[in-house]
Amino acid sequence: SVVAAEVPVISHPKSLKLPVNFDARTAWSQCSTIGRILDQGHCGSCWAFGAVESLSDRFCIHFDVNISLSVNDLLACCGFLCGSGCNGGYPLSAWRYLSNHGVVTEECDPYFDQTGCSHPGCEPAYRTPKCVKKCVSGNQLWKKSKHYSVSAYKVKSNPHDIMAEVYKNGPVEVAFTVYEDFAHYKSGVYKHVTG
Template sequence: MDPLLLQVLAAKQIPSIGDDAMLLQESMVELINSNPKAGWKAALPSRFSNYTIGQFKYMLGMKKIPKDASLSFPVGSHVANSNLPAQFDARTAWPQCSSIGRILDQGHCGSCWAFGAVECLTDRFCIQLDVTISLSVNDILSCCGSSCGDGCKGGWLINAWQYFVQNGVVTEECDPYFDPVGCRHPGCTEVWQTPQCVQKCKSENQVWSDQKHFGVSAFNIQSDPQSIMAEIYTNGPVEAGFAIYQDFPLYESGVYKHVSGKLIGHHAVKLIGWGTTEEGEDYWLAANSWNSGWGDNGFFKIKRGTNECEFEENVVAGMPSPKNLNSALSGGRE
C-alpha cells in the first residue's frame, strides 16, 4: 500500500483525541495488524492499560536541543568501515556484560533521558574497563538539576553525559531508583515528583564520593547509520532519542515504522545493535525502559537508514574513565 494512502486511511479511521483520552486504541491495533505493509505487529500492552494520552506523555522525557545549540558539543565520528557486520547485537558481542540485556522500568517519571545514559555508561564500563557495576539513575535524576533539565519532567541527553564527566555517578546500590517497583502501584500518577538530591548512600557503610564513577568524554554522534553502527561496534551501546507517535506504545514485534496517530513527545532508549530482516528491511535494535512486559520482552526494532521518527539524528555517547575506580571498587567503606 502506498505510504501516503496509508496515512490518509489512518486519518479516516483513527479520530483525533486529546490528552484526557485513553492511550490504547483497539481501532489503531486493528488498522496496523490488517496492513501487510506495516512490517510490525501491534497489541494492547498491559503496561499502559489504564493510561491516558496525558499520563503517557509525562513519561516521554527527552528534551530536544536546538540544532544551533547542539553545534557547540563535540561530535564523534568514525572512518568509513566496509567491514561492519550485516547483523550486530551487543549482548552476544560482549556476553560477559549481562547489563546490556537488562530491561529496566522508569515507572511514571519522565526519566528516560537518565535511564538511557546510565545504562549505556554501565555497559561501557564493562566493555572498555572490564568493570561490572550497575550505576544509579537516581543520582543523575535528582542531583543534576537544571543543568540536565527538569528531572521527572525531562532532560537533555548530552547533558546527562556531561554530568558523568563533571560530577560522576554513584552505584545503584548506593542510591537506588526512587520507584523500585515501576509504575504498578497505587501512588504512581502523572504528578510523580522528582526525588530530592540527598548525596548520601543508602548503606551507612558506603561513602558517596567514593562510590562515584566518571566519564571521560561526552559527544554527539554523526547522524548517519555508518557512524552510529561503527560507534556501537567499537565502543558499545549508545543513547538514542526519537519522536513518539500514538502507535509506538502498541508495538509488539517486527520492525516499527510510524503508521498512525499524532506526535506525543520524544523518548530516549539504549541502542544495542542492528540487522536486516529476511524480507530485506534494515533495522536498529534497542532496549526500552518500560519493563520486559512491553514490546518484544522490553526490546524493539525500528527502521534503519531513513531517520525514522528522527531516530538517527539524536544519538549521543561518551567513554568511561578509570578515575576513582580504586575507591569505588573497594566499596568506599569507612
Template sequence: MEVFHSISKMASTLLLPLTTFFLALSVSYLQIAGAETHEELTTLRLNSHILQESIVRHINENIEAGWKAALNPRFSNYTVEQFKRLLGVKPTLKKELRSTPVVTHPKSLKLPKNFDARTAWSQCSTIGRILGVLTLLLVVDIDTNSLIKDQGHCGSCWAFAPTEALSDRFCTHFDVNVSLSVNDVLACCGHECGEGCNGGLEVWAWQYFASHGVVTEECDPYFDQIGCTHPGCVIGDTPQCVKKCLSGNRDWKTSKHYSVNAYYVSPDPHDIMAEVYKNGPVAVGFDVYADFAYYKSGVYKHVTGPVLGGHAAKLIGWGTTDDGEDYWLLANQWNREWGDDGYFKIRRGANECGIEDGVTGGLPSTKNVVKEVTDMDADTDLSF
C-alpha cells in the same frame, strides 16, 4: 594512567567540527516535543485511553506497516496524558548542538550485517537487561539473569538511557560490571540536566558524568523503590538529592564513576554502527507518535497518530530482516509487558522518527575503577 591518556587521545582524534552534523539534523528532532496540531488533539484527547482496539486493527491490516500492534498490558489503563509524561526528552537546543563535539568513524571499518551487544559482550550483565527499575523489589529473570526494570510514571528516560549505556561501557572497556544510579542523575543534576521527572536531555547527563560522576545503583537506588508499587508511582515531584549512600558501608564520593567526555555521534548510520561496535551501547533520543505505544513485534515505523513527545532508549545493535529491511535494535524501559519482551526494532537508514539524529555517548574514565577492582580482589590482573 596510560589507559586514561590513550582513551583521551583516541577521543580527541574522533571529534570533528559540528558544522556538518548540524546541517544534517532534520527538522523533526528539533521541533518542540508534543506540539500537535489542534485537529490532532481533538482527535486524541489527553484524557482518553492511549490504547484503542480500532488502532490495533488499523495497523495490523496495513500490509506496508512492517510491524504488529497489540494492546500492551503496560499501558492498559493509561490516558494519553499519562503516556506523554513518560516521554521526557526535551527538544535539543541549537546552542547545545554547536557546543558539543561530534564523533565519526572511518568508512574503511568493516561492520557485520547483524550485531547484538548482548552476545558480543556476553560477560557484561548490564547490557542484557531492560532499562528502568521495578519498584519495591528487583526481580531476577532466571533465563537471562537480567534485572527486569521499569521507569514508573516519571519522565526519566533521558537519564536512564545514558546511565545504562555508561554502565555497559565500563564493562566493554574495562571488563568491570557495574550498575550506575539513574537516581543520582535524576535528582542531583538539577537545572544542568533539565527538570528531573519533567524531562531533560541525554547529552546533559553525559556531561554530568564527566564533571560530577555518578554513583552506583547500590548506593542510590531509583526513587520508585521507596514508596511506590509496580508499574510505577503516582504522578509526583522529582526525588530530592541526598548525596548519601543508602548502604551504610558505601561512601558517596568513592562510589562515583566518571566519563572522560560527552559527545554526539554523527547521524550517518555507519558512524552509529561503528560507535556501538567499537565502544558499546549508546543513548538515543527520538520522536514518539501515538502508535508507538502499540508496538509488539517487527520493525517499527510511524503509521498513524500525532507526535506526543521525545523519548530515549539504549541502542544495542542492528540487523536486516529476511525481507531485506534494515533495523536498529533497542532496549526500552517500559518493562517486559511492552513490546518484544521489552525490546523494539525500528527502521534503520531512513532517520525514522529522528532516531539517527539524537545519538549520544561518552567514554568511561578509569577514576575510582582501579580502586574498586583492587578492593574486590587484590590479586586481579589490572592490565586493561
C-alpha cells in the same frame, strides 16, 4: 543549542567494515548490564536511563568493571542543567554531567520508583526525587562511589556512524519523538503510523 555546541560530533571512517549482524549481548556476554530491561515507572526519566545504562555497559566493555550505576543520582542531582527531571531531560547534558560530576552506584542510590507501570498509561507522573548525596547504606561513602564518563560526544545521526559506534564502543543513547502509537509497539523496528 548551547549544550549541543559544547559537545563534539564524531564520525567513523566509511572504510570500517561492519558485520551484517551484531548483538552486543553476545559480543560482550561478560557484561550483565547489556540487554537488561529496566522500568522508568511513573517518571519521564528515559534521558537519564539511556545515559546511565550506556555508561554502565561501557565501563564493563572498556574497563572490565561489571557495575550498575545510579539513574537516580543523575535524575535527582543534575537539576536544571539536564532539563526537568521526571518531566524530561536532555541526553547531551546528561553526558556532560556524567563527565564532570559522575554518578554513584545503583547500590548506593537505587531508583526511587520501584512500583513500575504497565503501558499504555503511567499516570499520575511522579515528582523528581530530591538529591540527597548520601548512600542508602551507611557502608558506602557518596564521593567514593562516584564513577565518571571519560568524555561526552555526539555521533553523527546516520546508520553507518551509529552502527560503527555500537560495534566499536558499545551501546549508545538515542533520542526520538514518541508518538501516541509507540505505546502499542510490540516488536521489530518501530515505525510511526498514527497519533
